[in-house]
Structures are given as C-alpha cells and as structure tokens.
Amino acid sequence: MSAASALELHEVSKRYGEQQAVQSLSLCLAPGEIYALLGPNGAGKSTTINLILGFVAADSGRIAVGGIDVTRDALGARARLAYLPETVMLHPSFDAIENLRYFALLGGRRIDAAQARQLLAEAGLQADAHTRRAEGFSKGMRQKVGVAIALAKRAELLLLDEPTSGLDAAAANDLSRCLRAAAARGIAVLMATHDLFRVTEVADRLGLLRGGRLVLQRDTAALNPAQIETLYLQQLAA
Numbered sequence: 001m002s003a004a005s006a007l008e009l010h011e012v013s014k015r016y017g018e019q020q021a022v023q024s025l026s027l028c029l030a031p032g033e034i035y036a037l038l039g040p041n042g043a044g045k046s047t048t049i050n051l052i053l054g055f056v057a058a059d060s061g062r063i064a065v066g067g068i069d070v071t072r073d074a075l076g077a078r079a080r081l082a083y084l085p086e087t088v089m090l091h092p093s094f095d096a097i098e099n100l101r102y103f104a105l106l107g108g109r110r111i112d113a114a115q116a117r118q119l120l121a122e123a124g125l126q127a128d129a130h131t132r133r134a135e136g137f138s139k140g141m142r143q144k145v146g147v148a149i150a151l152a153k154r155a156e157l158l159l160l161d162e163p164t165s166g167l168d169a170a171a172a173n174d175l176s177r178c179l180r181a182a183a184a185r186g187i188a189v190l191m192a193t194h195d196l197f198r199v200t201e202v203a204d205r206l207g208l209l210r211g212g213r214l215v216l217q218r219d220t221a222a223l224n225p226a227q228i229e230t231l232y233l234q235q236l237a238a
C-alpha cells in the first residue's frame with residue numbers, strides 16, 4: 001500500500017450473516033481530496049466508514065490510513081484520522097475553546113487558547129461562540145468544533161456520516177466551506193451522504209455504492225446536481 005495515500009481500501013469485503021454489506025471495495029484518496037460516498041439506504045456507506053474506523057473487522061481485503069494498516073495497528077491508524085458522527089459530542093459545560101483544548105489533549109496535542117481560537121476560526125466558528133458553553137450549540141456549530149479538533153490533531157483523514165442531514169442551507173454551505181478549508185490544509189475527506197446538491201459544491205470525486213459494490217466513480221468538476229441525480233438513478237435502475 002502506498003504511504004502517499006491518505007486512505008486506501010483494497011478489495012475490502014464485509015458480510016453480516018447472509019447480507020453482503022460491502023463487496024470487493026477498492027478506493028484511494030489522496031491528501032487534500034474530498035470524496036463523497038453516495039448510495040441508497042443499506043448500500044454499505046456506514047459499514048465502509050465503520051471498517052475504516054476499525055469498529056468492525058473486514059472479512060477480507062486491506063485498509064490503510066496514511067499508510068498504516070487498520071488491521072495490524074488499529075490505534076495507529078485511528079490516531080491519523082478524525083471522525084465526525086451525526087452529532088459531535090462536546091462537553092456541555094465547557095466553551096468551544098475549552099472543548100477544543102480538551103479534545104486536542106486527548107488526541108495527544110497540547111494547544112493554548114490562542115491556537116484554539118485560530119483553529120476554531122479556520123473551521124468557521126464565529127468568534128462570539130468561542131467562549132460560549134457548548135450545551136446550546138447547533139449541529140453545525142458542533143461540526144465546526146469537530147473539524148477544529150481534527151485540525152488540532154493534525155488528522156490526515158476526516159470521516160463524516162451524513163454531515164448535512166438536519167442542517168439548514170446556510171449551515172450546510174458553511175460546512176462545505178469548512179471542509180474545503182480542511183482539504184486545503186491537506187486533510188483528505190470521506191463523506192457518506194444523500195445530499196447530491198452538496199456533492200457538486202464540495203467533493204472532488206464521488207463514488208456510488210449499490211449492494212455494497214462501487215458501481216460508479218466520477219470527478220465532480222464537470223457535473224451539476226441534476227447530472228449526478230441522473231447518473232444515480234440510471235445506476236440504481238440498471
């Protein structure tokens with residue numbers, strides 16, 4: 001496996017009983033690349049993310065994060081990535097700066113308040129929210145703190161599952177900007193999503209999963225949302 005890839009999956013398969021959740025999946029993300037994983041419910045998107053996180057073990061195939069094999073060194077691989085779940089859990093009574101410093105420390109990095117402010121600003125969190133307690137934070141604000149944590153950790157890979165579900169248009173647009181900023185710093189981003197509109201806005205490449213198989217891959221540069229939808233529906237009907 002190439003150490004230059006932020007993420008590499010080679011012929012990865014995972015079965016749950018009779019259900020083939022992921023089948024012979026091969027995928028490679030370069031540093032700074034944003035990849036959108038599309039597919040209908042049950043296509044295998046979350047399973048793919050859980051395999052990369054090492055939460056579930058592949059039946060066969062290999063996965064490497066920053067060249068570190070997930071099976072051989074799960075902790076080493078996890079140290080190189082950051083995962084944003086649907087709701088980023090923060091310490092409710094800490095403000096954004098305290099949360100960032102706390103989680104950065106858990107991730108092995110000590111940062112001061114000025115660095116925390118800088119990272120939160122890069123992730124797009126407004127300055128007046130930096131010293132507010134996190135208990136009142138919206139989903140979008142939590143995600144920004146989550147991205148700032150990934151930046152603080154110097155993660156090479158950011159994984160997101162349905163990041164725009166439940167976000168209003170402004171917050172989703174904000175998140176796109178935030179992911180672009182992370183990618184500009186060399187972080188590769190893999191996001192599972194149903195949001196075809198955001199795919200053209202934020203992703204460099206898309207992959208469509210169907211029944212656990214990658215049935216289509218495209219650069220998004222030349223595609224608009226309507227074209228993506230057409231490709232998507234054609235593949236599902238095939």
Ligand SMILES: Nc1ncnc2c1ncn2[C@@H]1O[C@H](COP(=O)(O)OP(=O)(O)OP(=O)(O)O)[C@@H](O)[C@H]1O
Pocket residue numbers: 016019020021039040041042043044045046047048
């Ligand atoms: N823990 C599990 N036990 C048994 N079957 C599972 C488990 N997790 C996923 N599956 C099955 O594996 C297949 C892929 O599921 P997965 O959750 O990865 O799809 P998905 O693309 O993320 O779907 P959604 O868009 O609904 O989140 C489905 O058939 C699902 O029922």
